[in-house]
Amino acid sequence: MTPVIYIPKDSGALAMGAEKVAKAIETELKARGETARIVRTGSRGLYWLEPMVEVLTEKGRVAYGPVKTKDVRSLFDAGFLSGDQHHLWLGKPETIPFLAKQTRLTFARCGITDPLSLADYEAHGGLAGLRKALAITPADIVRTVTESGLRGRGGAGFPTGIKWKTVLDQVAERKYIVCNADEGDSATFADRMIMEGDPFVLIEGMAIAGIATGATKGYVYIRSEYPHAVVAMQAAIDVARKANVLGTAILGSPNAFEMEVRVGAGAYVCGEETSLLNSLEGKRGIVRAKPPLPAIQGLFGKPTMINNVISLASVPVILDKGATHYKDFGMGRSRGTIPIQIAGNVRHGGLFEAAFGMTLGEIVNDIGGGTATGRPVKAVQVGGPLGAYFPPSLFDTPFDYEAFAAKDGLIGHAGITVFDDTADMLKQARFAMEFCAIESCGKCTPCRIGSTRGVETIDKISAGIEPAKNLALVTDLCNTMKFGSLCALGGFTPYPVMSAINHFPQDFAPRPVQEAAE
């Protein structure tokens, strides 16, 4: 058989040199007069091993990584086209512990298939959910999603089925599905990986959402920082349209659904759903007051279902395998799986999809392998720039919406940033305020002015100016922001700030005069 070589073109892999490696492999093949089929895939999400190259052999797929261009010749010499040993040999990818320990439902195909091959997609279980959806009533689709226990993966954790029901119940001549692909949180890249690595699953999820709610038009609002995801989504939509997965007769049924990609313009707040709708309408991304709910009066005043990429991409497997199958994973009111993104100063950074319920410590230490620098972990921020900093003493917190809320934190979009003991938590608190000031939409005074005052006040603490008084002032400011902000940008910035103050008080204590830098 002709060997098949899989090389990721996910941006994380590209950032580690995957394009050069692909070129080197092509050159080496030519030079040796060998033939192989090269397939560009998404990423499996094991970023410390990227670029991870896989070869299809008689015994299945064999992985090598991290591959640098200088390794290519020796890989061929070692016989990597037949899966032979080499110092970068990793064996069957599924047996690498980081992958073996996962439960991949939403990410079942990511890194395995050619993202733009619909045949590949179907061969790996794709479109089965859409076919099931077409065979039942919209109300039954909504019921299945509700019973699965799926909650919004964009951050707020609102039950997806309930929102879908609201949109279904509206009578309107036009309804919209809007996919929130703004993914602005630091430490998150699950949306990006799906859009680059398995875009059809998002298309399938959106088509199902359209059929379920009676919406015929879908927009994917992708942040401009994700140029590769934009290209991949657009290409996948074209393929899907030609194959009647989108269009006026979805898979030959009377259902119609069209999709379009829109690109953001570098505003974090546009990830907030109503700001995003304003942006789609061509306005400034100012947050709208609710009510009216977008489900009732959303895009251009029409009923609009707005969901995160992962929420929508989890729908096909729920329809295919059934609500119970999905719901049986997880704990408490957090059902199913969650793609945890392990990032920052960590040895094994990447995407880890697992049932809810693992503890933070297991994720950081057992799965992540501790810090990249080898120093002790000082803090981990969970849930992006609006999420709290957790000290190792809270590592027994299980990954569950309610458990995190009980510890004054949040799961958000499930990004985790690990910091080693050189981190300065005052600096992190200051950054949280600064970020809020940079990204505020300007509508509420506590967010717009409070954040700037927060930066100034933390600077005073840092300079040793009336630290006790200024610390109390920051706490006050946080309270005002928490209760006086319209959206979670101003409202949740207190999470990183107060958690830094509460869990790491030593970093806010008066400092000895500048010690020699390390």
Add this chain to the structure above:
Amino acid sequence: MQLSGNQIEVADVAARTAAVIASHAHLEGPLLPILHAVQEEFGFVPTESLPVIAEALNISNAEAHGVVTFYHDYRRAPAGRHVLKLCQAEACQSMGSDKVAEMVKSALGIGFHETAPDGSVTLEPVYCLGLCACAPAAMLDAEVIGRLDAEAVDEIVAEVRR
């Protein structure tokens, strides 16, 4: 009259803007796609484009201006030949993005939001590129770069000066 720092005639700006608008006329909520395309066309959003856009979309000049200034992406002046974006968000901070930024700034002799005097490069901070497991990360024009270190910084600086 000519545009500052650019040799484009106003009439030309208007005509090219009108062409961009025409190719987006079929879209719902076309303003952001139009502004992206205008920026693609000119390298920035010329002030002279705004009245043309405002009239075509039946919005006020002030509204068009408000939208352009709201979003970080839209430039009001041309950028350097290269644009280097350094991620300064938390995951990159945990891996020393501030030190990387200092290295780059001193090597290029410019700060964030500045363009080198020879027009070679514009330096900008960015808050997450989704490369957080390969931190610190950057984007040089369309190219993504992970695990920035001193060596990578040298390469980038050499590249933009070429």
